[in-house]
Structures are given as C-alpha cells and as structure tokens.
Amino acid sequence: MFLTAANLAHYLTARAYIQVSDIVDGQFSVVEAGQNNRNFKVRWGSHHGCFIKQVKSLEELRRTSIRREATCYRWAQQFPDWARLIPAVIDYDAARYTLILELLPHSQNLREYYYQQTTFSESIAVSLAQALSAFHMIELDPQPSLPLNNQELPAFTKKVPWIFTYHKKSYFDPAHLSGGAEQLGVVVRGLPQLQLDLARLFEIWRFEEIIHADIKWDNCLVYPDQGALQLKIIDWEVVDIGDARWDVGSVFQAYLSYWIMRHYRDLKQQRQQMVDETKQNMPQMFSSIQAFWNSYCLARNIADVDRSTYLTVCLEFAAVRILQTAFESLHFCSEMSPHAYALLDMSQQVLRDPRRAAVELFGFAEDAL
Template sequence: MLAFTGRCSYLSSPPISLTFLNVIITTRNLVQYLLAKQFVCSESVVDGDFTVIEVSGRNRNFKVLRSNGPSYFVKQIRHFDPQTVAMLQCEAACYWLARNDNDFASLLPLTPEFYSYDPERQIIITELITTGEDLWSHFRRARTIKAEVTAELGSLLGTYHSTTGHELKESPQSKIFPQNIPWILSPERRNSHPFKRLSPATTELFDRVERSAELSSALDELRDNWQASTLMHGDLKLENCILSGNGYNSNFDFTIIDWESADIGDPCWDIGSILQSFISVRIISLPPTEVRLSFRDVLTHPLHAGLSESILSFWEHYVVKLALDAEASQKLLERCVRYGGARMIQSAYEYMQFSPHLSSNALHLLEVSQDLLKDTGAAVEQLRN
C-alpha cells in the first residue's frame, strides 16, 4: 500500500505538551487534546461552548460542536496496522496538497477545511459541516434526491475532472499515492480480501461471483482497460457527499469527505461509483422479494419516481464541463456505467459484511450489476428512455 514515511514532514506534528496524553483519544481526553493543540481555549470549555459526540464506526470519530468558533470532526484510526495508517496518511496528504501545491489546487473546492494531522497518534481534524447532511441521510429523509441536487454534484465533479490530469499525475507529490486498482477488479485481491470471511453472507457472495464466468470476465476486462489519469476519490458514494443547504434551490454546496481511498486512478471509477450509489440505495430500500430484479425494474418501480431524471441530470451537468461531443459523451457514459456495475458488486459485499445470511436485496444488487455489465448499451438506453 502507501509508503508515506519520510514524506509527511510538512504535516503538523503534535507539540511536546501532548506527551501526557494516551495514544487513544476518547470523549474524556479529547478536550485536553484540543486544548493542547490550541483548537479550543479553556474559556470556551468553562463557558460550556464545547460538546463532544462520538460517532465511531470503522474509525474513532468525534463531532466537536461549538457556537462561538469552528466545529470540528476528529478522526482517529482504530487499528495501527501499516495499511490503515497509510490510508489515513493518504487522506491527510489530499487535504494538505489541495492547500499547498498548485498541481492539486483543483481539489480545494471539493474538500472540507483541514486543520491538523497528528502522525504520532494518527488523528485528522477537519471542519465539521454543521449545516449539512450526507446524501444518504438526505435520501432517507426526503425519499428522493432531486435533479437540482444531483446537477450540482455533477457540475462540481465535472469541473474537477476537466481541470486535473497530466499535471497532477506528473507531479512529484503523486508518488505519495500507490496507484492500485480497486480490489474488486483483481481476482487475486478478491480471493484474499477480508470481506470474503467477514460473514457467511459475504463468503456466499464471493462464491457466486467467482462461479460466474460472465462476471469474472467483465471484471477482468475492466481491469485491463483501467486508465490511471487523475487523482480519484476511490470511495465516492452518497454517504461521502455532504450537502449544505436545503437542496431545493440554488443555495447549497457540496463537500466530499473521507479521502482515505484516494489514489491516482481512473476517473470513470469515481463517476461509476456515484451513479451506482444513486441506484443501490433504491435497491436496498425495496421490500424483500425473491423475484429477479432487473435494471429496468429499478428504473420503473413506483417507489423510484425521478431516479432516471436525477441520474441524467448528474451526467449532463458533469459531461458539459468536459466539452465532449455527443459520440464521445455516449462512450464515456457507457464506460462509467460499466465501472458502476463493478462497484455495485462491491456495494453488495459492504451491505452484507455483518449478516449471517445473504439477503434478497444483496442478490438484487448482484442481478442489477450483471445487467449493467452484460449489456451496457441497453442499460444506458433504458436510463435515457
């Protein structure tokens, strides 16, 4: 993975006054940590302008809420193994480079405000966007994602991809990134991935994918056609897209968070990832059924009104920034949809990682991914019509 040692001298180190603090931060000692780093003052704490909420998952995560100053999102890794450390260092590098290297300046509008990276304790502190919500939460609340919202996200990513490329890839700082292909595209990495033995459901899912010559062949083809041309996010999905504002007029912005999987890679992976995320959240929200689900079924389901419009709005506002003609745009859309099909298989693994049984909706994710990979042209035509 990423060998960041020796390259992170430009990232902030903890002051000597922090030597009293344990390596692991908690809700109890976080205030001392932030005081020592001078992100809060003792008066704020005494006056009660300091609230900590733990929202841990894969990492130790904390929201620090304040009224009279910036609020913070504090992230610390749980496991200090080389790969996990490298991923957090990768995220810190993205934030630092966006603010300090002209080759990476196009990242700046996408990322949250960056305050600190502590390489000893593996802690990142960024802005907590208190006025926003991630798109997954937005969908659960509103039961839809309006075309105006997806248009804004498409425009943001289109601007980014249209202004990055050769200069970024050729930058000396690009050596920070390992240039790996996504694990789902590699049979060796699929067979050795921790997901395979994480639960009985993921084990069965792996077996189904490997037994399918059609799926394996499609994934191999995508691996062979991989084009590493820009800095991609690597894990672009609704949960990592923060919408600020109400989403029903033009007064909102997007921030992309969680850049741990960032790498020099294929921009179609990121676009395919967000396209499949629009679709996958609809699939997993459907009532369970044993009947095979097709891509057309998803698009025409009564609960999914507006899905095609929101996806096409995203795409049209994305591709206009690339200034492509109609033929090139169609080819690019089909390529993105194919990578989206591969990412949907990965979504099925993530959905089942703690489940003892393979659910019908996980199988539906696999079924729809087959449609996207088997006849991409037909899938795009269904989307447009």
Template sequence: FLPGLVSYEDNPPLLVLELLRQAKPLWQQFRAGEERAFLLRVSHALGSALGTIHHTFQNPALVQGPHLGWLPRQVPGALEIHKPGPEVLATLSSANWQTLHILQTHEHLSERLDGLRRLWQPETVIHNDLRADNVFVLPGLGGTTGPVEIRILDWEFVQFGDPAWDVAGVLQDFIHGWIHSMDLTGSLDFEALEKSAYCSRQELQEAIRLFWQGYRTVAERRAAETERLLDRAVAFSAARLIQTAYELGQFLNTIARESVLLLQVGANILGNPEAAQVHLYGIPQEFTSGHSTCSSRPVGDN
C-alpha cells in the same frame, strides 16, 4: 468542492479544514424526503463538482510533479472481487462465502468481471470511494431555486486513476439507495419492489441524467471520449454494486436479500451494458455527448 484549508503543520502532521456547519450527508437528504426539485439540483451539482475535479487534474505535468507524483496508481481491488487472495479469504463471513460462490459458479459473470480490468484507463486524480456518505450538502446557500453547494469529503483513498470509476461510484449509489429503500420483507417481484421504493424509476433516472449532464458539461471532453467514459462507468458500476453486496454481508451468516438484488442488478449490467445505460440509468445514447438536445425528462414521458 473540497472543504477549505484552515491550517497545516509538518511536525507533528496536522491538517485543519473548515467546519461545515449544519451540512448534511447526501444520503440523509434523500432519506429525509427533501423536495424532489432540490434533490435534482443536488444531483446536477455533484456532477459539476466531479467533472471539474477530473478536468482540473488531467494535466500530466501536475499529477507527475512533486506534489501529486506520490499518488497510488493501482487498479481497484473491486475489479478482482471474484478472485480474492488468501488474505481476503481468511476473513470472509459465511454470507460472503455464499456471495463468492455465486460469482465463481456463474461462468459468464466471472468472465465479464475479468474483462473489466482491461477497460481501466488512468488519466486523472480520482476520489476512489465516491458515495453519498462522502458528499455533504451545505444548507440554504442557493435559496429555493439557485445553485446548490456541496463538498466532497474523505479523500483517504485518492489516487491517479480512471475517472469512470468515480462516475460508477455515483451510479451505483443511486441504485443502491433506491434498492435499500424498497420493502424487501415480502415478494421479490420487481414491480412490487419498485412501488415500495422512495421514488419511481423515472424519478431516479431523471436525477441520474442531471448528474451526468452536470458532469459532461464541465469535463470538456470530445463527444467520443465522453461516450467511452460513460461506457466504462456503466460497466464499472456493476463491480461497485457487487462490492456493496460484499460490504453488506461482512458480518452476516446468510446473504441478505438486499445483497441478492445488488448481485442480480450487477450481473444484468454486465450482461448488457448498453441496455443498462438506457433502461436502468435512463441515459439515452444520444445524451452522452455535450451537444445533445435531449431533454432531462424521464424516459417514456411524452
């Protein structure tokens, strides 16, 4: 699931990895309008890859040993995005001052963001910046129906942390990509916006369910642990969406409509994470364990 190692030199430091010929980043696959069945296979493959990585590095002896003991272990700054320090305040754009004002003047939103730090549960090696930019799909190795091969790149933020943070990164990227594809030039009526997106909410939820199915199948966790991890991931995804809203406004004078939607969705998730799991991400409560007999059809299908 990582690019293959070709060579490594100590002095000068040099790392040579395999060349991924004709591989495409995941976001490009979605924007290119690839066949829906292929994108569903990619979603499942990403879940399997991430679950395997998290399971592999859960061994305390491995992550505390000489090879991985140097990894950072801090809580991500995005969990304190509503309370930036002076070094961050000095660099905020006008748009991000508006974003910060929204976060700090909505008391319940600020309180719920405060609570996210208490959920943090470090237990394995995490990528820490998982998004579609950092996932590459290899061409044609699985044919039209076989397994899809992917590679996860850009590990410069790797650390020992909560696996739910990586899962949250994928969840927020599904939602952000969906919102980004909407026509935001007219009304912000959500029904109209949904119709303008590259896929329906039901199709999006099917991809998310297959990602989660791939993850939990290989992660080898007890049902209760799996459920708690997903609970944290859904809550953390709100912070990831808010972080993305900040990133979009980095060089803007006025907060963008896309950022407003991301903030609203993030606030809604924090207000009712259980409802967000079912109605936004499309993962029924009984689908959290590895023993569910629930189908992967979109919610609402008969």
C-alpha cells in the same frame, strides 16, 4: 494513543484548539460518528466545531490511508477549484494518525438527505458533476507556476479497485471478513459470465486522472450556505491516479442501489421484490441522472460523438461498483442477505446489456446511444 469521547476535551485543550472555558460553559459536546475509523463531531460555543478522524487500529493499511488523505487535503489547496470542494483542514496529528477538519454546520450526507426527500435534485446532481470534473481535469505534471514537489504528492498506488479481482483473491484479513462477504466471493466464482466481464473491464482500466475512487452518497455532504445547498466531498483515503469513469460509474450506482439499500436492515425484504421496486422507481431519478451526466460531459468537454462509448463503460463500471456495495453491506452478516443478492442481480442485468440498461434503468434516450 486512541481518542475517545471521554478524553477528547483534554486532547483539544492540550493542543490549544479550545480553552478550558469552552468546556466548562456547558456548550461542549462530542458525538461519535465512526464506521471504519474513530470519527467524532465536536462542538463548543454556538458557532465552533471540528470533525476528528482517527485510525481504529495501527494496521499499516489504516495508517497509510489516513496519511494519504492528509496529504491529499494539503495538496488540493494548490488547486482552488478542488480545494473549495473539500472541508478545510485544521491540523493533522501524525503521531496519533488523527485528521482534524472543519465541521460543516447542519450538514448531511446525500444518503441521509435523499432518505428525507421525495424528489431527487437536479441542482445537487449538477454540483456533483462539477465537483468530479474539477479534480478529474487536474494536470498531473508539475507546472512552473505551482510549487509542486513530488515529496508532497499523495502516495498514489495506481491500482485497479480490488472488487475487480475479489473472486480470484481476497485482500482482507480472514479474521475481519464476515461469512456473508466470503459467501459473495463464492457466489461470484459460480458465475462464469460475470467473471469474464470483470476480467474484460479490468483490462480496459486507464491510469489517467486523479480519482476519489470511493464516490458514494455517504461521502458527499450537503449543507446550507448563502441561501442554497452546497456540496463537499469527504473521505479521500483511497485517492489515486486511475480511471475517471469509475468515479462517474460510482455516481450511477448510487442512484441504482438506492432503492435496495434504503431498507438494507430489513431482512424481511425479498430479493425479487427489491429488484422490482428498483425498476419501478428509477424513473423518479431520471431527470437528476440526466442533469449529472450532461453537466459532467459539458465540464469535461466530452464530444457528442464520444459520449455513447464513454457512457457504456461508465455504466459497466457502475455494475462492478454495485458488487462492492453488496460486499460492504455484508460487513456484519453471517451469510448473503437478500439485499446483496438483489444488488448482484442488478449488476448482472447492467453487464448483460448496458445499452438497454441505459434506457430502462437510467433514462437515456435510445438515439443517444
């Protein structure tokens, strides 16, 4: 049932994706790239390859997620502006819960890319803004010109992200929850103002647009093509009808959490040291952040008079998304790490005064708020 590096060659030849000659010529290779799933980068010959994604277990949540992602890839093909932003689908093996996608040559996710750079690209920020606006603007009602069928739609759940209520209830199997992740819930339950902010933001959530719902730099691939870096968005497991401000806020949080998460394996880092480093280094990102925001507002036709209110909510959602990043960073931790505490501090700082955070942490002009 489950694929491994050892049996992938047999699987691909049995399904006629490759020939035996592709294996014996010595250019066949498999690289494991899994985190939450069984992921493999497979290459053969000099110009051929695919990316294979299979569930790690047969839990209903995992099976539902990959079915939703496969359906999303198929459905997106009806919208050219959206389809060009995602990898091409080679096949979906429903029996094995396995999705096979094109392998983008020389690709890196944005986290890897920025770890190697000394500047933060405005052009990539613009590409990301245009990508988000492309699927945020899709009309959800079937149009006569499109062969839409409700049976072909992804299984939209219309749920507010779990992090908004994690302090009330854990949605995860206790056997798979680390001590650090449990402790995060305990710490948040000891912060009354943070709980009030989470409750308030939960209430203003809107179910209006198609959202990716898990935007982060790990899910944004850049790769060279036609002399420029191109961008595609991957991992559509939790695609949903929801609030576009969550996706936009998730981009803001990717900038803000970068300086903390770039050293998340170094447990010698001090909590306050990471907070201070973030504040000192954010100005390096200001031009990229502004390019993203201005391009997104332009693409979505957000009027100048409405931008301040929209931005404030996006930043507050960014603060909530930082809490989720803290949770994700604790997957293998027996207790709260200094990095998770630093992320929690940044989250609370934004929520205490989002307008001040807009200026000091994200580089927005005071007269724009």
